[in-house]
Amino acid sequence: MALARCEKCGRPTGLRNEYIRRAPAVGYPDTGLLCGRPTCINPAIVWLTVAESNLYRNGHRLFALSTRAKEVRLQDGGECVDDNSFMRPR
Numbered sequence: 001m002a003l004a005r006c007e008k009c010g011r012p013t014g015l016r017n018e019y020i021r022r023a024p025a026v027g028y029p030d031t032g033l034l035c036g037r038p039t040c041i042n043p044a045i046v047w048l049t050v051a052e053s054n055l056y057r058n059g060h061r062l063f064a065l066s067t068r069a070k071e072v073r074l075q076d077g078g079e080c081v082d083d084n085s086f087m088r089p090r
């Protein structure tokens with residue numbers, strides 16, 4: 001499964017997977033995708049396994065990330081649609 005790592009943290013070394021290709025997320029380096037290292041908050045590049053790299057080569061561009069990289073930075077200007085009506089039964 002793809003991993004997110006910043007320039008500084010570099011290529012992930014895993015026991016189960018070898019990461020052989022790096023590709024920037026859309027918008028990189030101004031991206032909400034953060035490095036998957038627990039204490040790191042730098043913008044991340046996505047690293048792909050051998051199988052994912054083959055998919056990428058064939059035009060695949062949407063990849064699931066390892067669960068450690070679930071944090072995302074959002075833009076200002078988020079819109080409140082309707083106070084908390086979605087919490088109430090209708």
Ligand SMILES: [Zn+2]
Nearest residue numbers: 006009035040
């Ligand atoms: Zn990092």
